[in-house]
Amino acid sequence: MIRITTLITAMALSVSVAQAEPSSLVAFDLDTLRMLKDADPARGEEIAKKEKCYKCHGDTGVSDDSEDVNIAGLMPSYAYKQMKDYKDKKRDSCDMFKKVRKLDEQQLADLAVYFADLPAAKPGPDKGLTPELYKLIYKGDPERLLKACVACHGRKGNGGQFNHPRINGQYKEYLVTTMTEFKEEGRSNDIYSRMRYVSEVLTEEEIEALASYYAVPDPE
CATH class of the missing domain: 1.10.760.10 (Cytochrome c-like domain)
Known part of the structure; x- marks a missing residue:
């Protein structure tokens, strides 16, 4: 029942987005x-x-x-x-x-x-993974229709093609702020509402944990 309800919600979101203005005018033609x-x-x-x-x-x-x-x-x-x-x-x-x-x-x-072409920020020390965080990053959560983070951002968080950014090498504060903006519809230039949906179903605790995992140390 939970999976069906989540699917209906996602379909409704897709319909509303399809009727809205395009989130970006960039086409990778x-x-x-x-x-x-x-x-x-x-x-x-x-x-x-x-x-x-x-x-x-x-x-x-x-x-x-x-x-x-x-x-x-x-x-x-x-x-x-x-x-x-x-x-x-x-x-x-x-x-x-x-x-x-x-x-x-x-x-x-x-x-x-x-x-x-400039070198990315150096990552911090290796961080331990809880089973819950490992699942989000490498497996996703089918119950919430969540793709794994690595599916778009790569196994090391270095980014993927076109509009999939590097998240390894960002500061925690920036990552939390960005995901919160997507969650609260303060930012809406993600194609197909992908990050808006992801951030919406993530809890605040999960956002904090993911940001901490991918973040580099704050500037001194």
């Missing part, structure tokens, strides 16, 4: 993939300096503030999508909108490949 493939990290570095990206994201794409995302080592396709979503106002941030509103798509792609 051949033209977009070619643009990312041909993007120039050297041009991206020049843009990063001009736009002063280091103020929030650090000189090497690793922030000095645990509230900010570490963008070094992100998949270019994911970083490009997020910047395009900010520009299209599909993801909310006044600061980021001001930074990217005058940049064209090629410039966004150049920025994305530049930061992708």
